[in-house]
Amino acid sequence: MTARIVVVGAGLGGLRAAEQLRAAGFAGEIVVVGDETHLPYNRPPLSKEGLAGDLSHETVAFRRKASVDDVTWRLGETVVSADLAGRTVTLADGSELAYDGLVATTGVSARRLPLDAPLEWRHVVRTLDDASRLRADLVPGCSVLVIGAGFIGCEVAATARILGCSVDVVDPLPVPLIRPLGVDLGVELQHRHEAQGVRFHLGPTIARLDGDETGPHQVTLDDGTEIAVDVVVEAVGSAPNVAWLAGNGLDLTDGVRCDEGLRPIGPDGPIASVVVVGDIARFPNVLFDEVPRRVEHWNIPTETAKRAARTLLQGIDESPADELPPFKPMPAFWSDQYEMRLQSFGLPGLGGDDIRLLEGDLSDEAVMGYHRDGVLVGVVMLGLTRRSVHYRDLIAAATPVD
Amino acid sequence: MKVVVDLAVCRDHGQCCIAAPEVFGQDSGGTLVVLVEEPDDSLRDKVEEAADVCPLQAITIED
Numbered sequence: 001m002t003a004r005i006v007v008v009g010a011g012l013g014g015l016r017a018a019e020q021l022r023a024a025g026f027a028g029e030i031v032v033v034g035d036e037t038h039l040p041y042n043r044p045p046l047s048k049e050g051l052a053g054d055l056s057h058e059t060v061a062f063r064r065k066a067s068v069d070d071v072t073w074r075l076g077e078t079v080v081s082a083d084l085a086g087r088t089v090t091l092a093d094g095s096e097l098a099y100d101g102l103v104a105t106t107g108v109s110a111r112r113l114p115l116d117a118p119l120e121w122r123h124v125v126r127t128l129d130d131a132s133r134l135r136a137d138l139v140p141g142c143s144v145l146v147i148g149a150g151f152i153g154c155e156v157a158a159t160a161r162i163l164g165c166s167v168d169v170v171d172p173l174p175v176p177l178i179r180p181l182g183v184d185l186g187v188e189l190q191h192r193h194e195a196q197g198v199r200f201h202l203g204p205t206i207a208r209l210d211g212d213e214t215g216p217h218q219v220t221l222d223d224g225t226e227i228a229v230d231v232v233v234e235a236v237g238s239a240p241n242v243a244w245l246a247g248n249g250l251d252l253t254d255g256v257r258c259d260e261g262l263r264p265i266g267p268d269g270p271i272a273s274v275v276v277v278g279d280i281a282r283f284p285n286v287l288f289d290e291v292p293r294r295v296e297h298w299n300i301p302t303e304t305a306k307r308a309a310r311t312l313l314q315g316i317d318e319s320p321a322d323e324l325p326p327f328k329p330m331p332a333f334w335s336d337q338y339e340m341r342l343q344s345f346g347l348p349g350l351g352g353d354d355i356r357l358l359e360g361d362l363s364d365e366a367v368m369g370y371h372r373d374g375v376l377v378g379v380v381m382l383g384l385t386r387r388s389v390h391y392r393d394l395i396a397a398a399t400p401v402d
Numbered sequence: 403m404k405v406v407v408d409l410a411v412c413r414d415h416g417q418c419c420i421a422a423p424e425v426f427g428q429d430s431g432g433t434l435v436v437l438v439e440e441p442d443d444s445l446r447d448k449v450e451e452a453a454d455v456c457p458l459q460a461i462t463i464e465d
Contacts, residue, residue: 016454042459062459299417302454334415334457343415386432388416389423 003028003318006089006099008079008244010034012042012298013105013278015062016305021103022067024309026318030071031097033089035078038128039064044298046131047155048336052162055135057128079106084248084264084271101316103308104245104256104264105277108238108296113147117209121216123233125152134233140164142230145219147206149176151335153235154193158337160231161196168227169193170201170219180348181368181380182355188362188382189337196338201225238296240280255282255294260327261311262304272315275308277301287328287396288347288377295331295347303329330392331378341383346370346395348378358391360384367391404440404464405449411460418452418461425449 005021007014007030014032021030034040041060045051050060078092082104088096110124123134134156138144144160146153149171160167169176175186176193190200204221209232211217219227240255249267251257256264256276262283263270276283278301282294307327313319335342351370358379360366365383369376376398379391405425412434418426419434424445427435441449446463453461 042457044457063462298457299455332417336413341413384432385414385416386428386430389419389428392420 003100005030005101006097007032007103009105009107010040011107013301015040016302017103017105017277018068018071019065020305020309024313026313032071033074033077033079036127037076041128047125047152051131051135051159055132079244081244084274101312102274103277106241108240108279111237111239113236115209121211121232137231138163138165143228144231145229146233148235154337156233157198167198172205174202182352185368242280255280257292258283260284262308275312277304277308285328286326297331297333299332343381345392346378348380351377403443406462407436408460411458413458415457417455421452421455422448
């Protein structure tokens with residue numbers, strides 16, 4: 001009988017998992033189940049150039065390799081639970097889907113603040129439909145409040161300014177992007193946003209949000225500041241979509257705890273018939289250490305899918321049990337704000353106690369290095385794109401080889 | 403195999419240069435340069451990876 005692999009999640013991770021299963025030689029049935037109604041599309045533009053332009057599925061859809069033409073896409077369907085011992089998943093309509101191999105790649109959802117105000121007043125930017133709704137509200141001259149000065153918040157603030165909106169950003173931390181980037185770079189980015197007309201309110205939190213049936217009208221901060229608002233965007237981080245995996249003895253404290261092969265670790269060790277791909281995978285990376293971490297960077301779904309496909313096919317005896325090389329993907333992400341390009345390699349967050357300017361000038365183009373125990377573990381580049389390969393190689397080389 | 407980059411879409415991230423340095427490079431200003439437009443089939447895995455990791459999805463491979 002032909003083997004069936006079920007992929008839960010139809011984002012970049014689901015697409016790459018299907019493609020990599022085919023690339024690794026799997027000729028059986030692949031079913032991809034996703035709760036959005038769209039075929040896989042690229043999310044970064046949703047807070048950047050896509051949000052500023054003509055946003056449609058066509059403009060952000062991923063090309064799909066011919067190798068996945070025979071994949072069954074079950075879109076607009078939600079997997080609500082899984083029985084990893086019985087090898088079945090259950091969908092929202094109560095039907096069950098049996099599998100030989102399972103790929104879990106359900107990504108993350110936008111977090112919500114516990115505010116006493118209707119959710120309809122507060123946009124988030126995670127899905128294409130979220131971004132389309134926000135795009136429709138970002139009319140020139142309107143007042144936009146962005147809650148959260150992280151990457152999504154700063155990108156939405158920049159895009160809203162480009163579209164001619166008035167923009168206020170509120171965050172309880174003293175400097176935008178302080179956790180991922182540190183003080184110096186965060187302050188520089190704040191100044192660049194302010195030069196574009198963005199107003200920051202750093203320190204206070206939201207005390208109340210008032211409005212009527214037409215939407216929000218005024219926000220009051222806990223320091224008494226009152227700001228007139230037409231559009232509110234909540235950009236306060238994300239939460240892994242892993243509830244459907246509960247009840248199987250997995251460690252779901254922050255995503256799904258996995259081994260180096262992306263197999264989830266159950267009560268009796270790694271589960272051979274399951275792999276985890278993308279934002280929800282908490283895996284060790286020997287580039288840095290043995291600590292399992294979740295990495296919500298754009299290249300991680302592609303990197304983890306490649307490895308996970310091979311592990312899974314070995315686990316379900318669909319390919320020979322050859323020893324695989326160490327898994328050590330280089331995390332990489334970028335952020336576009338106005339004409340600025342931020343690009344990062346490695347894990348700057350690990351080196352927050354020892355940040356040094358490696359090249360250039362923060363007021364122009366610069367490279368910041370993040371060190372742990374004297375070893376470069378991450379860089380963030382402000383411009384200087386041509387130096388990417390050099391710094392990426394430095395991070396890879398500074399790592400003690402196993 | 404022919405490599406086509408939509409230069410109207412490319413934003414010079416340089417991820418392709420890391421994935422397939424034999425095929426993609428950057429000039430001294432950081433602008434993408436396709437070094438080999440019709441690479442040997444032995445480079446297919448690397449070129450496919452370059453297309454996969456392009457943040458703008460600007461690379462297509464024509465057979």
